[in-house]
Amino acid sequence: MRVLLLILLASAVAACGGGDEDAALPTSDVAAAEKTVKTCVSASTRLIGSPTTTYAAVVQERAEAFRSPGAGRLAVFGRKNVNGVPTVFALLAERVGADCRADWYRVQLPLKPNGSTGWVRAGAVELAPVTARIEVDLSERLVTLYDAGRRVLSTPAAIGSPQTPTPTGEYYVNQRLVPTDESGPFGPGAVGISAFSEVLTGWTQGGPIAIHGTNRPDLIGRAVSNGCIRVRNDVLRRIFDRALAGTPVTVRS
DSSP states (O other): OOOOOOBOOOOOOOOOOOTHHHHTSOHHHHHHHHHTSOOOOTTEEEEOOOSSOEEEEEESSEEEEEEETTEEEEEEEESBOTTSSBOEEEEEEEEEOTTSOEEEEEEEOSOTTTTOEEEEEGGGEEEEEEOEEEEEETTTTEEEEEETTEEEEEEEOBEEOSSSOOOOEEEEEEEEEOOSOTTSTTTTOEEEEEEEOSSOTTSGGGOEEEEEOOSOGGGTTSEEESSOEEOOHHHHHHHHHHOOTTOEEEEEO
């Protein structure tokens, strides 16, 4: 798997000396210096991202998710998930202090019920930019991958059967897995998304949904799966290469 390139968004503010030296500064210089100091309303929330770039929040050691900042704990996450890959959330918004630095992030969580969100401390995660996004059209049985706002590919897919439908909603890629046997039912890889089957409640790990390859390409284009989305193996490799953890995934009926 590709190693995520993590980035820290940091800012530095230069400070001047005090006392008589400040008094000696020309009025125009003082005004200009004051304009460089950013201030925000403490505990204000702002959205993050753009139509072409979103952000993944990668857990460093341990992260607690809350219903609201610091209250109503939902879950505790380690650096790696149950499958041994990095724990990643999709970033939605940030809450900032008076210095405009984020102290909490609102994120999508890989939890039931589908579409769960919560708040994690900013210091518990690091951010990584994501330029890809995926759209799954169940009525057309079509998967479309975009990168930097441009369509990269569209491909037919097998989707969930009427008895085990693929859940619709707004999700994100939360893990990417490589099977030990590429000739098996998952093909060369699985792009796991933060969705769970809403009918297969007894399945391992709650019935997670993924976009994956297949050893039955003859079934592509049909509604036959247990909820996962199957594509040809050659196409899966292309999706796997671009859809890093944190990639937004929209599944619509």
